[in-house]
Amino acid sequence: MSDRELDLQLVERVREGDKHAYGLLVEKYRRKLLRLLSRMIRDPDEVEDVAQETFIKAYRALPQFRGDAAFYTWLYRIAVNTAKNHLATRGRSMPTLSEQAMDEEDDPEDRLMTQDISTPESELLSKQVAYAVNEAVQALPVELRQAITLREIEGMSYEEIAEAMACPIGTVRSRIFRAREAIAAKLRPILGTPEDRRW
Numbered sequence: 001m002s003d004r005e006l007d008l009q010l011v012e013r014v015r016e017g018d019k020h021a022y023g024l025l026v027e028k029y030r031r032k033l034l035r036l037l038s039r040m041i042r043d044p045d046e047v048e049d050v051a052q053e054t055f056i057k058a059y060r061a062l063p064q065f066r067g068d069a070a071f072y073t074w075l076y077r078i079a080v081n082t083a084k085n086h087l088a089t090r091g092r093s094m095p096t097l098s099e100q101a102m103d104e105e106d107d108p109e110d111r112l113m114t115q116d117i118s119t120p121e122s123e124l125l126s127k128q129v130a131y132a133v134n135e136a137v138q139a140l141p142v143e144l145r146q147a148i149t150l151r152e153i154e155g156m157s158y159e160e161i162a163e164a165m166a167c168p169i170g171t172v173r174s175r176i177f178r179a180r181e182a183i184a185a186k187l188r189p190i191l192g193t194p195e196d197r198r199w
Contacts, residue, residue, distance in 0.1 A: 007071035014062055022062075026055050029072055033079055036154070040083045050086050054079040069163040073156070076164055128190050136186035140179055147172055148179035 001009075007028075013021035033054060037047045058078050065074055137145055143165075150156045150164060158176075162169040 004070050008067050011062060011065060011067070011071060014059075022059055025071065029075060030055075032072070033075065036076065036079060037083055040080075041086065046086065050079070050083050053086075054082045057082060070160060073160045073163045076154075129187060132186045132190055133183055136183040137179070140182060144175045144179040144182070147175035148183075151176050 007025065010021045010025050014025070030051065033051050034047055037050050037054075038044070041047050041050060054075065058075050061078070065071070137148060140148070146165065147161060150161045151158075156164065158169050158172050161172045161176075165172065
């Protein structure tokens with residue numbers, strides 16, 4: 001049984017009144033959701049509050065969950081909207097990628113850089129690449145930045161991104177392509193790659 005089918009089974013059990021089944025969904029996605037929210041909200045206590053609010057909203061909205069999207073994709077949308085509303089009520093806005101507190105495993109350069117970083121020269125290069133990537137991502141229009149973040153940091157599939165961003169899959173591909181091209185242009189002078197190559 002796939003992860004998605006298992007989630008749908010749990011959702012069905014919740015609809016039938018099994019509160020323990022919802023507890024299993026919360027347990028399964030709590031850490032992932034907290035990590036996502038901590039990139040948008042600085043205060044750990046606020047992150048916890050928004051996560052709790054997200055799970056409550058999701059629970060109340062379960063009758064409307066049709067299963068077209070994966071459960072986490074649906075939960076992700078609720079979390080982002082809840083975080084946006086939370087920040088808006090406090091007069092704050094969503095941080096850019098370079099301002100977001102990311103785990104080391106989530107750094108975008110980790111997905112772009114595969115070379116050994118044990119020498120001082122390569123460590124310096126890695127830092128320059130990280131800075132250039134963050135700068136390039138920060139400069140992207142919101143739609144491109146969101147698409148590349150979902151793909152490279154959240155690890156979502158094109159289908160999941162299309163669902164999360166409520167747009168056709170072709171649009172997602174186009175946005176990710178344009179974002180990668182912009183990042184590549186910023187990296188070329190550092191990596192010394194020719195115009196016809198991306199990295």
